[in-house]
Amino acid sequence: MTTTVDRIRAAIRDVPDFPKPGIIFKDITPVLLDPALFGEVIRMFVERYRDMGIDKVAAMESRGFIFGAPLAALIGAGFVPLRKHGKLPHRKLAQSFTLEYGAETLEIHTDAIRPGERVLIVDDLLATGGTAAAAVELINKVGGDVVELAFLIELAFLNGSERLSETPTFAMIRFD
Secondary structure (H helix, E strand, O other): OOOHHHHHHHHOEEEEOOOOOOOEEEEOHHHHHOHHHHHHHHHHHHHHHOOOOOOEEEEEOOHHHHHHHHHHHHHOOEEEEEEEOOOOOOOEEEEEEEEOOEEEEEEEEOOOOOOOOEEEEEEEEEOOOHHHHHHHHHHHHOOOEEEEEEEEEEEHHHOHHHHOOOOOEEEEEEEO
16 A cells, blocks of 8 residues: 555655755755645645644745744644845844755844754655754754654765754655
């Protein structure tokens, strides 16, 4: 019997040598193109988080927005975009980090999260954990309480969850 998770896994395609040689990119576009499958992904996230008292869902630019915004709306939480450097118009805090293929900076509006609010962080993929660690740091800086990190995909062989061992993580699909 094929499960929803099996169907999601089968829809994710590998793109070799993107964005640079040696990287195998996990392309979620086929999941997004199938409205029933995309809906199932959102439904599964909603089922997991709707009763956890989440005040805000924070998501990383840009693919995290795809999952984070509908999830926030459906569980009755606010949505907090974590943007790349220079994209937010109001007062902000920044956190720099390294990726497996470069360096980046995430920013958050200083008034996006009130101290003590329960925050779920969402992104499409957990690799080395650099982006997620930066997101946790930003949420901590503004006084939020990170409840969990949620991902569609975890590349377990890159040990990102070990880097994030102080914060609970959940991934719908794991590639070992």
